[in-house]
Amino acid sequence: MKGAGVKGQDTQHALRRRNLSRVLRTVAAAGTVSRAGIAERTGLTRAGVAPLVDELLRLGLLVEAGRAATGGRGRPGSGLAVSDRGPAGIGAEIGVDHLAVCAVDLRGRVRARVAADAANRHSAPGPVLRRLSALLMQVTAEIAAEGLRPAGLTVAVPGLVARGSATVVHAPNLGWRDADLTPGLTGATGTSGAPVPLSVDNEAHLGALAELRLGGGADGLAPPTDFVHVSAESGIGAAVVVDGQLLRGARGFAGELGHVPVYPDGRPCGCGGRGCLEQYAGEQAVLRAAGLTPEQAAAAHPGPGARIALLARRAADGDAATTGALHEAGTALGIALAGAVNMLDPRTVVLGGALARLAPWILPSLEGELALRTAVAPAAARPGGPLVAVSRLGADGPLLGAAHGALRAVLDDPVTADARAHPPHR
Amino acid sequence: MKGAGVKGQDTQHALRRRNLSRVLRTVAAAGTVSRAGIAERTGLTRAGVAPLVDELLRLGLLVEAGRAATGGRGRPGSGLAVSDRGPAGIGAEIGVDHLAVCAVDLRGRVRARVAADAANRHSAPGPVLRRLSALLMQVTAEIAAEGLRPAGLTVAVPGLVARGSATVVHAPNLGWRDADLTPGLTGATGTSGAPVPLSVDNEAHLGALAELRLGGGADGLAPPTDFVHVSAESGIGAAVVVDGQLLRGARGFAGELGHVPVYPDGRPCGCGGRGCLEQYAGEQAVLRAAGLTPEQAAAAHPGPGARIALLARRAADGDAATTGALHEAGTALGIALAGAVNMLDPRTVVLGGALARLAPWILPSLEGELALRTAVAPAAARPGGPLVAVSRLGADGPLLGAAHGALRAVLDDPVTADARAHPPHR
CATH class of the missing domain: 1.10.10.10 (Winged helix-like DNA-binding domain superfamily/Winged helix DNA-binding domain)
Structure with missing residues (x-):
């Protein structure tokens, strides 16, 4: 001593x-x-x-x-x-046509949740963040009435976020480049004036983290720890989890499955490439192949997730153009994922987000391509269970992943986080 | 207490x-x-x-x-x-048309090295391992004369090895399936009768580990820690290194770049798939596109690496069929690697093995495809240096990686390893 x-x-x-x-x-x-x-x-x-x-x-x-x-x-x-009082993790989601905020307590229960339609495509960050701030204040007020205070805020965005920053480097479907979200969100959750830690992350990364913490089979299977998670909103994103750790990439840009080439001489893509997966399995491509314009889809079925809901209904009704479009999307997804599976040898591929909802029509062709193109190892060497699983979290994944992520500071260091999040205890 | x-x-x-x-x-x-x-x-x-x-x-x-x-x-x-005496790491390599063994001392110096031509394609493991054992005994005798003893043996194979085992699950170019190499190699390095730890690993994985430990630029650059390493012998293999750790995959089969689909409706592949990279950038495909049969190549330029050496000479001489074939191989490699880069966001792609030797003719089209197909993030966001680097280790990578890997047990636990490797010290 x-x-x-x-x-x-x-x-x-x-x-x-x-x-x-x-x-x-x-x-x-x-x-x-x-x-x-x-x-x-x-x-x-x-x-x-x-x-x-x-x-x-x-x-x-x-x-x-x-x-x-x-x-x-x-x-x-x-x-x-x-406790079901005290600190809460606040998750927020910026989608192309919706905003959402939720609060999760230490028990993992969602204590408040609001969502709103929003025309965010090619809207500047300022107005989007002002609307999101209003939703954040609404949720903060709701949970304050139940004795909960924000311990942290994590925002899911459909774009690339520079590693360890709050800067959206590129979100093509929003039209954002190098947008730092810090100024626009400061104070939005601080009812007491105390600053709350802000984190911004790619929605597909957060969806995968939700799967890691909350996922698993309906039959009580443990959440997977080695998987490729694929999700879709307007774009197609993915995330790679190895030994329970999210692989972020050197710059934080890992998981850009939507721009993996599937038909190298195929359709030109907004990214400057050709034949990217997004041109065959992205929402706009599927709507077009199903004979619908985005406007028709929105008019027929308003609200968040409108277009996916419409596709699902049409497919369930047996509309041949829609089922054909989803079959083609599954084929393209299968080709792109075959590349990822050959390179990464994950235990499972998890379909999340909108893909979970459309899985019944996407899976057959997707699994067919995977089986054809990952056969270099004898099938017998692949242990246990189906290779492709459908997330039970679906489109909720990124928002829940964000809220749970925002609580980690409390679990990692209860004393420091408490000083910020918790009012004096009676 | x-x-x-x-x-x-x-x-x-x-x-x-x-x-x-x-x-x-x-x-x-x-x-x-x-x-x-x-x-x-x-x-x-x-x-x-x-x-x-x-x-x-x-x-x-x-x-x-x-x-x-x-x-x-x-x-x-x-x-x-x-010390430059005492324990030595023994690396061995089983190629389709060669065998090699080397010994590395604690200082990292190669102290003995032998190589031999061998017709291993579709030869059963037994005869191949008997020849390899003879080479191992030759190297063991050579280093014994200098006061060195084998501390471990690592064997590089062109195929899939089940994680943590000495079993080659599938090596299509050798024609091996589920071959346990333990019985055939036991005793080959044990001049004193003491068993030496045996490890078997995929050659591309070992090439990447060599790059991690020994690589780096000619201008004194540190070895990379986040990279995709691509190598070729008869097949095309790859390895993913993240934060200095080799990503092996759930079963140990990560890195199968050769079977990533590049032209999904293209040429049928031995794996059962279609349009795999190996059908466009594998050695046989390139020889065919260059107008050569493997027999012509071997006859024109015998010895290990014969066919690659012939391609390099023809390309250097400006033979249009050869440079065209290598250009097409680079295009296919670029398409497959664009998928990997989009998914993994590595800092660098390292070309090793035979590809390092052929880099002058492969790189232009490879880099062109990569630039075209990984542009979703602004170029300015990619920090430092060229994305594609050529390994200085070249075809030596897997063998050196194997020998250095075999020494790790000594560095991890000197006492235990010494009991096995070192004779009483005067």
Whole structure:
């Protein structure tokens, strides 16, 4: 111990913060758990767990759950749960024709959610962010009434975001280039005036993170940890997850599946290339192949997700032009994904976003191409389950991924985050 | 400390082994370094470094370098270096028409190397491994005369290897399926009868690991840490390195660039697919497009790398059929790599193996396709340097990667590895 001095104290301080985080994460994962259960799951001693739990109770991040369960009397301390008050993660989504905001509490429950139609295509960032700020203030007010405060804000955008920044480098469907969202969103969630950490991320990346944290099969399968996640709104995005980690790319631009060439001498693309996947499986391409204009689609079925809903209805009704268009989209997706599967050898390909809704008509041709073009390894070598899975989160993925991501700061460092997010606890 | 008992001793033992590894790696990286220098670079105290150095000297893994530098007198201990005796990493390569073996010492120098022509295409594993064993015994005998012993053997194969195994699941150009190489190679490097750890890996993976450890620009650039490495022998392989880690894939089959579809309705491929890259940029495709049969090529220019050498000579001589064939190969490579770059956003694409030798004629069309098809992000957002680099290791990459990989066990745990590799030190 000799000479440890300040450095030793720093280390103890850091250790305590790490242990607070471990305990909070353990309770969040368990639902309701006793102090003894926490000790068992963390490997800490029971004597070590007690003061950590006390601090988390004092911060209002944990609550006694046993007391409530036994009708107001019970034995205090018999059960602990994370609080449904205090910090909330705020997720926001900027789509080409909609805006959405939601708040998730430490228990993972969505506590507030608003969405609005919006004509964002080729609208400057300013007006879009002003509308989004109004929705953010609406959600912040709603959750404040329930004792929740924003701990962080993550915004999903349909474009490339420079790694570790809040700058949208390029969002072709919005028409944005090098747009820093910080000034336009500062203060939108800070009812108390305190700044809230802002993060901006590609919607496909956030959809994949949602799948990693919340996904899994309807039959109780664990969320996947090695997968390629494909999603679509107006464009087509993807994300690669390896050993539970999102692969962001050197600049943060990984996952541009929409611009993988599928027919190299094919249709010209807005990116300057030719035969990009987006020209065959993007929303506009599918609508055109189905014999619809975007205006017809919007008029026939207004609201967010209008055009996808219309395609799904027409396909369900057996409209040959629509099912043919979706078959072709599946073929193009299968060719592009065959390249990705050959390069990355993921355990699963997950279809999310609008693709989840259209999966019944897209999957057959998609799986056919994948089977044909990834056969270099004997099929027997591919262990377990279907290679292609459909996300249960669907179009909600990016928004939920954003809200859960915004809560991570609290789970990583409860003390610091609490200073920002939580009002004095009575 | 109360109750730490055996567990505490285990931990101290593990800590000492980790520190031995840190010191050995530090000296290996530094070349020649003093005890004080080791302390500075590792963060250990000088009092802590001294006994670790003593043990590594005793094991014969380190030597006093100062004594030699000052003409036999000097101050013992003024400089330390890793030994050029003791453990050696053995790398072996099984190619379609050649076999090679090399030995690398702790200083990273190649101490022995043999290669032989071999007609391995569609030869059963047995005879191939018997010939390889003869070469391994030759190299083992050569290095034994210089006081070196095999510490491990890594074999590079042109095929898929199941993750963490010595089983070649599928090597189409050899005609091997589910071939476990362990029985055929046991004893080939064990002159003392002691078994040596065996590892089998895909040649493209090993080429990328060589690039990671030994690569970098001729102008002193550091080796890349985020790149896609492409190499070719008879087939075309690739490897993805992210943050300095090789991405192996869920089964170990990542990097199958040769079967990425480039012209989806194109030529049928042996894998069962259509329009795979290998049908346009693989060696046989290029020879055919250049108007040569493999037999003509081999007859005109015998020896390992014969066909590639012939193509390079013809191209250098300005033969239009050959330069045209290489131009088309570059186009196909560019289309396939555009997909990989869009998905992975690497900092660099490195051309290795035979492609490095043919780069002058392949690069123009390859870079043209990449520029056309990865332009979704503004060019200005791509920081630093050319996107495509040519490996200086060339065709040596996989063999060197294998030999260096085989040495890792020594660097990771000097004590255990020494018990296997090093004779008693005088």
